[in-house]
Amino acid sequence: MGSAVSEEIGVGPHPEPWPAGEHLDRELLRDGDRRNVIDRYRYWSVEAIRADLDARRHPFHVAIENWEHDRNIGTVVRTANAFAAAEVHIVGRRRWNRRGAMMTDVYQHVRHHASVEDLAAWAAAEALPIVGIDNLPGAQDLETAALPEKCVLLFGQEGPGLSEAARSASAQVLSISQFGSTRSINAGVAAGIAMHAWIRLWSPPGLDGGLSRSSRSASESP
Template sequence: MASTWFRRWAAASSGSPDAVAKVPPLGMPIDEVRAELDRIRHPFRVAIRRSKNPFNVGGVIRTAHSFLAKEIILIGTERYYRKGSMGMQRFEHVVKVDSEEEFVAMAKERGWFLSVLEKDHERPVGLWDAQLPEDCVLVIGNEDEGPGDVLLAAADEVVAIPMWGINHSYPMTVAAGIVMAEWARRRYAGEGRVVVTPKA
């Protein structure tokens, strides 16, 4: 049974002028808010490999929350700035694994499809032509070394985001947002709504 807040949220997302309904009531327990969000999460995951900048990790968590990713997996990444995530880490499922090998073993055991971002790979597929299946894991490498050999070897597809300038790469948070937006565009384009109606 959906909470009163969740039902009001669904109504607001459907076009009701009651936009304030999208904000949980003050004092609503975080676990309850997270449980309600779990009802409408998307099936894709986001994984970040050994980021050097905790603020970048926080920014990706905030972005993943905006797209309601199923999980955010930190590979060998221990710290993130809560300021960067704007507190959204409280409502997300953040999973930590110690190494790339542990992550790959987990992915194989659970049958995850790994879409690894890396434009400097010998044969990447452009983002517009990538598979990005419903329940893929979008794997983002670190700021200097990218995803690294272990994750590239395990990739089901290596995805490059098109670039037109002379700079070498996108900022981590921007790259994450572009790929999540493309994943969502393929599933929601043509609906004519900024906010997708949750299924209450």
């Protein structure tokens, strides 16, 4: 067996002379940047990264019910950041476990709603249909459904799934096809599948993947 190789994430201090630009963080240039960000954003300040993401976020939102401190929420936030979702909405308890988000919540807009009714009222005011995702009788297959370009993808609490209020608030409910013995997949995985289904349908080629493999250096301005 070969020995395990550990690869340090990020980059060390930037060689002098430092590049110029208001988007750069001088402390990161001095000390190095070990954050979980793509190469394009090395040495950028948090504010600059958020502003750059805001200029190209997708028009879909993600919402998840949080009545019992669902540990999947961090994963949902991290995945929403990866797919440049407009916003994540947490319904129910305000507190959630940020550990799974891997610090992506600092770059992602996260909004709280005390109830499903509050989320539904907000979505109606924004003219955003709510699309529930759950394996319920009568649900349409996600694989063949026409997801709206502007919408809210709503996921239920791990275990019980979409609440009755969430089902009532949904303009449509879609299910993810399964082929094994398990009754369901967890909410974090389901959210990733649904978001990627939206990306495949609506995202222009290269919009996100091109950035993640970008060779642009920190010296280039946004």
